[in-house]
Amino acid sequence: MTTWTWAWTQTWAVTRVLRDRNAGLYLGGVVVSGFGSSAMWLVSGIWVKDLTGSDGLAALCVFALWAPTLIGPALGTLADRTRRRPLLVWTNLGLAALLLPLFMVDSPGTLWILFAVLLVYGAAGVVHDAAESALVATAVDKQLLGDFNGLRMTANEGMKLLAPLAGAGLYAAYGGARVALLDAVTFALAAGLYTLLRVHEPKPLTAPAPAGWRAQTAEGARYLWGHATLRPLVLAGGTTMLFSGLNGALIYAVVEGLGHSPAYVGVLYVAQGVGSVAVGLATGPLLRRLGERRFAGYGIALTAVAVTARALPYDAVVLASAAAVGVGLPCVLIAALTAVQRETPDALLGRTTATANTLLFAPTAVGLALGAGLVELVDHRALLAVLGLVRLVTVVPLLRTQPSRASASVTSDKSSSDANPA
DSSP, X not given: OOHHHHHHHHHHHHXXXXXXXXXXXXXXXXXXXXXXXXXXXXXXXXXHHHHHOOHHHHHHHHHHHHGGGGGHHHHHTHHHHSOHHHHHHHHHHHHHHHTGGGGGOOSGGGHHHHHHHHHHHHHHHHHHHHHHHHHHHXXXXXXXXXXXXXXXXXXXXXXXXXXHHHHHHHHHHHOHHHHHHHHHHHHHHHHHHHHTOOOOOOOXXXXXXXXXXXXXXXXXXXXXXXXXXXXXXXXXXXXXHHHHHHHHHTHHHHHHHHTOOGGGHHHHHHHHHHHHHHHHHHHHHHHHHHHHHHHHHHHHHHHHHHHHHTTSOOHHHHHHHHHHHHHHHHHHHHHHHHHHHHHSOGGGHHHHHHHHHHHHHHHHHHHHHXXXXXXXXXXXXXXXXXXXXXXXXXXXHHHHSOOOHHHHHSOOTTOOOOOOOO
């Protein structure tokens, strides 16, 4: 494929998504709410650090936001027990109201309010992601799902590049409560956009609780584990995110090895974000050309090489490796979640998506904890080399049996069609 043909195909795919009314409204909601969320996620830790001086308490902000993913399958079941568009609207409005009590946080003694809000915020985010993914599969043309998910990644990463700077500036000028208000306004705007979606949703069948709730939650997990296409993709994604957590814990050692201050980490995150924005734009054509397995496998391989190269003590190499990680890391996540949307029956899609998200993202926390311990015991360059080599092993199951391109890029009649930063 020539460069001109590739550029035309990519532009055509992006234009098709943006011209789809529902897809455009979804992406608008992602941009608006993602801006506020990215700002709030950063500022919450700074807020706690300023009030207490404790690095450990500041780190608990991230834990509070991520902890609800551990019960993601149960939370995601809610998206299969009610209509998804109203659920999205009310979840966004609920999040807007949830943030208002943060105006009372002004001393260490009131920090419990912040942590309680962050915990509920994270739980609502799990429900929101499950409902959104399930509704997208219904509301957006099945042929556009790969392109849509790629553009969603681009929108998310773009906000992560812009919103933290805006949030930090707003916090410095007016305090954390004003950032919370900004986040609340963005959720209200997103709720307004979701009300404009045109989608027909029949009322879902519900089972009696509590036994029915447990059975429904397990049903989504059984479907995911028993599916020959989804299981290897989700397992590869979870393993990739485990290694991503390990790699993330080494980042300050890498920066110290380069002779820079810890603030240089921000430069590497920007480079990684730029890479993620770029791959998001190219995702649709690449998925159609390669299929989910090869797309994921090549992304993992690129990330493995980039992580290994990060052991070299050269600024240019480390910056290039950060950008390469930004390109490679989202590939397996997009491939796995797009496959879940395409291969899962609508009635199971909410809980199956939530289960997949738990398996994909919960290992990040484990990796961060392991990496924090290992970096104190082993030279970070040796760890990076080992991590890169071991990560290549996860590519083998994806490339061993590759489904036909048609089955990977076209949704079958029985099937229907991802965030916080990785």
